Amino acid sequence: ETGVTQSPTHLIKTRGQQVTLRCSSQSGHNTVSWYQQALGQGPQFIFQYYREEENGRGNFPPRFSGLQFPNYSSELNVNALELDDSALYLCASSTRTSGSVDTQYFGPGTRLTVL
Amino acid sequence: AQSVTQLGSHVSVSEGALVLLRCNYSSSVPPYLFWYVQYPNQGLQLLLKYTSAATLVKGINGFEAEFKKSETSFHLTKPSAHMSDAAEYFCAVVHPSGGGADGLTFGKGTHLIIQP
Numbered sequence: 001e002t003g004v005t006q007s008p009t010h011l012i013k014t015r016g017q018q019v020t021l022r023c024s025s026q027s028g029h030n031t032v033s034w035y036q037q038a039l040g041q042g043p044q045f046i047f048q049y050y051r052e053e054e055n056g057r058g059n060f061p062p063r064f065s066g067l068q069f070p071n072y073s074s075e076l077n078v079n080a081l082e083l084d085d086s087a088l089y090l091c092a093s094s095t096r097t098s099g100s101v102d103t104q105y106f107g108p109g110t111r112l113t114v115l
Numbered sequence: 116a117q118s119v120t121q122l123g124s125h126v127s128v129s130e131g132a133l134v135l136l137r138c139n140y141s142s143s144v145p146p147y148l149f150w151y152v153q154y155p156n157q158g159l160q161l162l163l164k165y166t167s168a169a170t171l172v173k174g175i176n177g178f179e180a181e182f183k184k185s186e187t188s189f190h191l192t193k194p195s196a197h198m199s200d201a202a203e204y205f206c207a208v209v210h211p212s213g214g215g216a217d218g219l220t221f222g223k224g225t226h227l228i229i230q231p
Contacts, residue, residue, distance in 0.1 A: 004158075033218055042119075042205050043159070045218025056216030090158055092219075101147050101166070101209055104219060106159040 002027050004093050004107035012113045013081050021076040021110045023091030031096040032074040033104055034066060037088040049074055050096050078112075086114045117142040117208045121222035129230045134193040136225045138180075138206030141187065146208045148189040149219065150180055153203040162204075165189060167211070176200070201229045 005024045013019050025032050031050045035043035045058035049068035063079040072093070078085055088111050092104035122137040140146060147166045151159040163174025170182040180191045189206060203226050207219040 006158075035218070040224075042207075042221030042223045043219070045220070048216055048218055050216070056218055058218055092159075101211055103149070103161060103164055105161065106151070108158040 004091060004105055006089075006091050006107040006110050008110060009108070010111045010113075012115065014115050015081055015083060017081050018077065018079045019081060019112060021078075021089050021091075021112070023074045023076070023093075023107060025072045025074070025091075025093030026105050029093035029095050029105070030072050031094045031102075032068055032072065033092045033094070034074070034076045035090040035092065036060070036085075037090055037109070038084075039087070043090055046076070081114045083114050086112060088112075117146055117210060117220050119206050119208050119220055119222035121204075121206055121225050123225055124223065125226045125228060127228040127230060128196050130198055131195050134178075134191070134196045134200065134227065136191040136204050136206075136227065138189045138191065138222060139187055140189060140206075140208045142208060142210065144210065144212075145184060147211050148180075148182060149207040149209075150174065150178070150189075150191050151205045151207060153205065153224075155202075159205065162191070196227075196229050198229050198231065201227055203227075 033048040034046040037043040048056040052068045067075045088109045090109045091107045094102040094104045118141045120139045149164045150162040165182045173179045206222045
């Protein structure tokens with residue numbers, strides 16, 4: 001069974017640029033959630049994708065957007081990068097079933113540095 | 116909305132001593148609760164979870180946690196600490212309805228230090 005994978009592992013960008021982070025979900029999982037973890041903090045929920053649609057979102061501005069593909073992999077896009085966007089971005093996959101909350105399994109993360 | 120408070124940003128114990136990491140939650144309904152561990156430069160690994168079944172939950176690596184509704188707590192314990200337990204520990208909560216679409220709400224984490 002393949003776990004959650006993310007690419008790239010590290011990324012350096014400058015303010016104002018755009019970035020795309022990628023995530024492959026664990027085999028058999030149909031839901032992907034993205035989190036931002038600033039240094040020394042707990043992860044914060046960005047959004048969740050299920051059946052290729054965003055079905056939940058945290059307190060993040062619209063310049064954070066995403067996609068989910070038919071194979072359940074996902075992308076996180078961030079436009080107009082700001083210095084505060086520097087963080088570890090974590091992807092988690094799970095299986096959404098009616099009326100229950102499945103465990104989220106996390107990937108190793110992508111470390112984004114904005115200069 | 117739910118929230119999580121982890122008391123103690125750093126906890127230091129001696130090897131072989133009891134580990135106790137505290138987590139209190141706030142939620143309008145009994146939530147699902149999780150403990151995750153994060154080693155340096157890695158993602159999060161699930162230790163254990165509470166999903167309204169048994170209140171005492173056993174996890175991996177000898178860890179366990181007890182859900183106490185009256186105290187709104189979900190403290191993590193391990194009888195005997197090992198050097199390999201040194202890591203960052205996160206408590207997380209999610210509302211049981213909505214399929215988890217609101218995402219996990221995490222505490223700020225507790226850094227566990229093991230003294231030889």
